[in-house]
Amino acid sequence: DGGITQSPKYLFRKEGQNVTLSCEQNLNHDAMYWYRQDPGQGLRLIYYSQIVNDFQKGDIAEGYSVSREKKESFPLTVTSAQKNPTAFYLCASARQGRSPLHFGNGTRLTVT
């Protein structure tokens, strides 16, 4: 079964620690995206990548970093510089830029 996998589902961290969220897809999609979802805020784009070894900042990239060393993988690191990291993080992939997005199940990050 093809799909997009995010792990873990829930993640708890202490303030000041960096944390990396995993996102893997076996759909052979070129494009991958990271979104943050807060109550009443919809989906806000953090970073996206349309090809391996290249990625672009989205609307709210400050305090986050990504890498795209393999087509299948697009991990997101939430750094200690992110002021409000507690949120629901969604990874998505698409065949290409204009194609429909396939979302993973999300990771709910809580930082205390």
Add this chain to the structure above:
Amino acid sequence: GQQVMQIPQYQHVQEGEDFTTYCNSSTTLSNIQWYKQRPGGHPVFLIQLVKSGEVKKQKRLTFQFGEAKKNSSLHITATQTTDVGTYFCAGGTGNTPLVFGKGTRLSVIA
């Protein structure tokens, strides 16, 4: 930058009533996509519209893309409890990533 506004933010309906959510873009779109997110779940793609004035139907759901390609609507006829969730529109221009509206959360009272 491009903005996509979606109204209403919340809608509570009795089962069997109709429901409509509206999406407006500050710029002309090349395409618009609609997604549904069930409570506790992730967004799931419903449909994509690309042509001016396009209307598409999926069972009780009707999607429209405005003539100017700056607005869109999703209408659900005779809502059911399975329709509960948040409906998002997302507008695309060129090769830039989709911009999502804030969504309309639908509650259906049985």
